[in-house]
Structures are given as C-alpha cells and as structure tokens.
Amino acid sequence: MTARVIFIGGGKGGTGKTTTGQNLASALLAKGLKILGVDGDGQASWSHLNGLFPRKGRPNIFTAVKQLIENFEAKLAIYHLPSGLDFIPSSAALHKIVSDLASVERSEYLLQQLLAPVLERYDIIIIDCPPALHAWTNNIFMAANDGIITVQLEPLGIASAGETLEYLQTLRKRGLFQAHDLKITGGLITMMDVRTSIHRNLAEVAEEKLGMHINFFRTRIERTIQFPESQYFGMPIDLYNKDSKGTTAYQALAEEVVSGTSLSSVSRLNVPAGFADSLLLDASSIEEQVGEDGTEITWEEVNVII
Ligand SMILES: Nc1ncnc2c1ncn2[C@@H]1O[C@H](COP(=O)(O)OP(=O)(O)OP(=O)(O)O)[C@@H](O)[C@H]1O
Numbered sequence: 001m002t003a004r005v006i007f008i009g010g011g012k013g014g015t016g017k018t019t020t021g022q023n024l025a026s027a028l029l030a031k032g033l034k035i036l037g038v039d040g041d042g043q044a045s046w047s048h049l050n051g052l053f054p055r056k057g058r059p060n061i062f063t064a065v066k067q068l069i070e071n072f073e074a075k076l077a078i079y080h081l082p083s084g085l086d087f088i089p090s091s092a093a094l095h096k097i098v099s100d101l102a103s104v105e106r107s108e109y110l111l112q113q114l115l116a117p118v119l120e121r122y123d124i125i126i127i128d129c130p131p132a133l134h135a136w137t138n139n140i141f142m143a144a145n146d147g148i149i150t151v152q153l154e155p156l157g158i159a160s161a162g163e164t165l166e167y168l169q170t171l172r173k174r175g176l177f178q179a180h181d182l183k184i185t186g187g188l189i190t191m192m193d194v195r196t197s198i199h200r201n202l203a204e205v206a207e208e209k210l211g212m213h214i215n216f217f218r219t220r221i222e223r224t225i226q227f228p229e230s231q232y233f234g235m236p237i238d239l240y241n242k243d244s245k246g247t248t249a250y251q252a253l254a255e256e257v258v259s260g261t262s263l264s265s266v267s268r269l270n271v272p273a274g275f276a277d278s279l280l281l282d283a284s285s286i287e288e289q290v291g292e293d294g295t296e297i298t299w300e301e302v303n304v305i306i
C-alpha cells in the first residue's frame, strides 16, 4: 500500500481546518484504516488537542525539517496515540520555517522527502495546514495527492477559498506541479448554521461560484457546540458523542473522501485573475471604494524615518 496524502487547507484562519483534520482522522480510523496525522501548523493546535504539548527536546515536524536542511538526513518522530492514530506533532518553531527554507535549493520537496519512508505504512496521511500560503504550505502541497479546502460561510471565508485556488494556479504556472498531479478533493462547507438565511445564501454562492472550478462535498459540516465541547474533553466528536450530528457528518465526509469521486485536478484549474476579489463582491454588499466622480479613492503618504 502507498498512503494517499491529503492536506486540509485554505488561506484564512479559523475555518475549521484542524477540527476537520481531527474528526476526519477519527472517522477514517473507525473504518479500520491506518492513519497518520501531521500537524503542519506552528500554532500546534492539533498537537494540543491530542495532548502532545510542544516541550523542549520533544521531536516534531520542525526538528525533522531542520535536520533534513542541515544534514541531508533526519529522524522523523511518529507518536502512537492511544486512539490508534499515529501522529507527528508541531511546535511554535515552525512559525519561522519560511525563513529557513529561503536558503535551501528545491525547498518545496522537504516534507515530501520526510514522508516518503513511511508512505507504505498508512492508508491515508492527513496534513493540517496553517492559515497561510507560503513556502511551507508549498511543501505541504508538494507532499499531498489531494486536499480539502474548508469554506467558512462568511464573505472573507469564501474569498479566501478563491485565493487558495488562485495561489495553486500560480504555483502551477511556476511549474511546481509538472511532475505532480495535485488534486482538490473538494470544497467543504464548515460551521454552517442552517437556520440562518445568510448561511443558506452564502452556501449557494460558494457552491455556485467556487463550484465552477472545484467539486464540493455533499456533506456540509454544521455548527454545533458539540465540537468545542468534544475538544474541551480532548476527544474527537465520534468518541465524545457517537449520536451527534457532527459525528454523522464526519462519517459521511469520510465515506466521500474514501470514494474519491469528486477530485478536480490543479492542472486543469482555470480561475480568472482577481477571482478572490470577485467572490468577495458576490458574497457581500461590500463595494470597492472609489471617489465620488468614479475616480480612484485618494490617499496620502506620510514620511517615516528610522
Ligand atoms: N462545526 C463547528 N461547529 C462549532 N464550532 C466549530 C466547528 N468547527 C470548528 N469549530 C470551532 O471553531 C474554532 C476554529 O476551528 P479550527 O481550529 O478547526 O479552525 P482552523 O481553520 O484550524 O483555525 P486556524 O486557521 O487558526 O488553524 C475552534 O474553536 C473549533 O472548536
């Protein structure tokens, strides 16, 4: 077997990436699959949720990348959790990885190289992305076969999903995916409050406008206090409450992910320039600021001397 590597990403913060990583991993484990979780975020949120607090001397994804940069070899620490999940934690040091990567040739391939020796051990490897698009997330994209883009039903959440697609398209134009056919598993609507018309409207906008370029999961993750509650108790939602609608939702998502029917290839992505901006206009009543006579709004520049 060779693991399928899936990133959970999107440029914006707080869109349910880590919650999706945690609960999708648990739902896949419950299906009897061998799963490795990788915390790719310096905030170390998923590590914390697993009780793996970053401590001095505790090896993590940053220490492994650093070793690979410095010595061309590394020890990749895989922690075996009581839940059956194998896990590579993160630490705050990962926040400064971008500057470390700047001086490295072919720096996009480090994570791919680190994971290569363990691919045959797992069915699926899930990587939780930071809320960013930069040289480290490029590493995650290069290590992945496909990825889930979490879409929060707010104007900026929808625009940010569009920005992620624009970014992936730019990477493709730079030649990054020439030998690597990265796919988008699907857009995943998260934290939806189905009782509100604003969320129902925005879900339609997201699925119509983003859905012209990527597929969307049929499963939508609804907002429920059971997610923060389960995290309070240090559990994925299916272990906290097997009857919760959150449990059912992530089980359904796991089915869709495994069936893999909705993959769209980044090589065929064709989003227009300014896509994220146009999504923001579609998803809100925000108007771009122009002067009264239709000219650009004015600004002044203040001299700053240090
Ligand atoms: N479906 C949901 N219903 C209610 N609360 C949720 C849901 N999904 C996530 N949350 C809560 O929203 C917050 C943000 O979620 P999460 O940490 O998963 O986002 P993130 O995209 O990983 O954030 P970051 O970009 O900072 O890494 C958390 O407190 C989480 O408990």
Ligand SMILES: [Mg+2]
Binding pocket: 017, 018, 019, 041, 045, 128, 129
């Ligand atoms: Mg997170």
